[in-house]
Amino acid sequence: MMSHIAPPTEPRNPFVMAQQQFDLAADLLELPNSIRRRLRVPRRELKVAVPVRMDDGEVMVYEGYRVQHSLARGPAKGGIRYHPDVDIDTVRALAMWMSWKCALVNIPFGGSKGGVAVDPRGLSLGELERLTRRYAAEISIIIGPESDIPAPDMNTNAQTMAWMMDTLSIHRGHTVRAAVTGKPLHIGGSEGRVEATARGLIYVLHESLKLLELSPPATRVAIQGFGNVGGNAARMLHNDGLPIVAVSDMYGGLYHPRGLDIAAVQVHVQRTGSVIGYREAEPISNAELLELPCEVLIPAALGNQITSENAHRIHARILAEGANGPTTPEADAILQEQGTFVIPDVLGNAGGVIVSYFEWVQGLQEYFWSEQEVNTNLERIIVKAFHDVMRVVAEQQHYARTAAYLLAVRRVADAAETRGVYP
Numbered sequence: 561m562m563s564h565i566a567p568p569t570e571p572r573n574p575f576v577m578a579q580q581q582f583d584l585a586a587d588l589l590e591l592p593n594s595i596r597r598r599l600r601v602p603r604r605e606l607k608v609a610v611p612v613r614m615d616d617g618e619v620m621v622y623e624g625y626r627v628q629h630s631l632a633r634g635p636a637k638g639g640i641r642y643h644p645d646v647d648i649d650t651v652r653a654l655a656m657w658m659s660w661k662c663a664l665v666n667i668p669f670g671g672s673k674g675g676v677a678v679d680p681r682g683l684s685l686g687e688l689e690r691l692t693r694r695y696a697a698e699i700s701i702i703i704g705p706e707s708d709i710p711a712p713d714m715n716t717n718a719q720t721m722a723w724m725m726d727t728l729s730i731h732r733g734h735t736v737r738a739a740v741t742g743k744p745l746h747i748g749g750s751e752g753r754v755e756a757t758a759r760g761l762i763y764v765l766h767e768s769l770k771l772l773e774l775s776p777p778a779t780r781v782a783i784q785g786f787g788n789v790g791g792n793a794a795r796m797l798h799n800d801g802l803p804i805v806a807v808s809d810m811y812g813g814l815y816h817p818r819g820l821d822i823a824a825v826q827v828h829v830q831r832t833g834s835v836i837g838y839r840e841a842e843p844i845s846n847a848e849l850l851e852l853p854c855e856v857l858i859p860a861a862l863g864n865q866i867t868s869e870n871a872h873r874i875h876a877r878i879l880a881e882g883a884n885g886p887t888t889p890e891a892d893a894i895l896q897e898q899g900t901f902v903i904p905d906v907l908g909n910a911g912g913v914i915v916s917y918f919e920w921v922q923g924l925q926e927y928f929w930s931e932q933e934v935n936t937n938l939e940r941i942i943v944k945a946f947h948d949v950m951r952v953v954a955e956q957q958h959y960a961r962t963a964a965y966l967l968a969v970r971r972v973a974d975a976a977e978t979r980g981v982y983p
């Protein structure tokens with residue numbers, strides 16, 4: 561099909577990118593320097609060395625982090641990522657984005673993030689458990705239901721959260737359910753949490769389709785990443801009647817111009833561990849996927865995918881960001897110019913933290929909700945945030961990411977200003 565397209569090469573420091581996005585909003589809001597200086601940097605950073613006894617008896621040491629960007633609106637909230645690319649600046653950026661996300665959807669949390677620089681594919685289950693438990697113990701000095709609450713992110717899942725919750729509980733001497741979210745259901749997880757990020761993205765995507773008068777059967781979707789966010793989004797949108805023309809994972813992608821059979825692709829992934837090799841589709845690269853003819857593009861893998869190099873070749877009418885930080889500020893300028901309808905990450909993937917908030921509330925009260933209650937409340941909160949952003953877009957002619965930042969940064973700044981500077 562297409563000629564080979566080089567992968568995006570704009571090397572970007574995610575924290576520099578996050579600060580640029582913040583500066584733009586701070587300028588527009590005319591934030592005083594006293595507040596701007598405080599919100600531009602993380603409040604607290606913890607770097608830990610995580611020794612792990614491997615199955616062969618050797619001890620390896622991995623680098624781990626937990627960064628709390630802001631605590632002005634409540635306890636810090638943010639996921640834990642296991643990936644070889646994890647470094648302090650990635651975690652700082654992700655923590656800052658969590659502050660804006662929680663403020664945008666108006667839940668009473670600050671922002672944080674954590675991670676370990678490791679490729680978990682190289683570890684046995686036992687090694688992964690020992691790594692998780694030691695990392696949890698190392699960061700436990702700043703973790704807790706009232707202070708900072710981890711959740712899953714890339715390459716971590718409900719089992720990882722169960723080990724973290726158990727480790728924290730053993731250290732405290734009693735079960736501390738609300739210290740971690742994204743846990744399995746039978747130890748205090750919430751109904752609907754696993755699919756929550758994808759479900760939230762789909763609620764706002766359907767609102768966008770209504771706004772742009774696009775009918776679901778005529779809306780072709782390409783999705784980069786086939787994990788928690790991308791895989792669940794593919795399944796749900798396919799069930800809603802949208803043709804999913806492309807999906808991918810870290811090994812490569814698949815394209816079918818009339819739409820893939822997502823259930824069959826999922827069976828293939830369960831059998832082989834990847835989407836590649838599925839026969840009823842054309843193989844494509846991850847870079848090619850971003851530039852396919854489609855109405856909706858959903859990046860749901862790593863950051864820095866849409867850059868000044870490829871933004872002008874994005875054909876999608878809607879860019880619905882499932883991943884954190886998939887678009888650089890330079891690419892934003894191009895997308896704005898070409899009129900791409902952007903659902904920014906702080907809105908598009910906020911479903912996960914909204915249902916994490918519900919899980920935290922349920923854990924504190926030891927009173928659990930039905931899946932219907934969870935989904936109804938998720939829809940109410942995220943659809944309201946979508947219309948709040950669209951109102952700012954319409955009234956002030958801002959790009960959607962800028963509009964989302966104006967709402968979010970204002971709320972965090974108001975909280976920080978009202979609480980004042982100690983001492």
Ligand code: NAD
Pocket residue numbers: 712713714715716757784785786787788789790808809810811846860861862863882883884909910912913
């Ligand atoms: P995951 O580990 O479940 O899945 C990640 C997927 O991306 C996998 O299919 C993997 O193969 C693929 N991938 C990895 N590297 C890739 C590459 N270089 N090119 C293409 N695909 C690649 O992770 P997830 O939880 O689905 O998270 C995906 C994104 O969504 C991340 O940016 C994460 O921060 C964001 N996010 C996740 C949640 C959540 O609740 N899980 C919430 C908010 C945001």
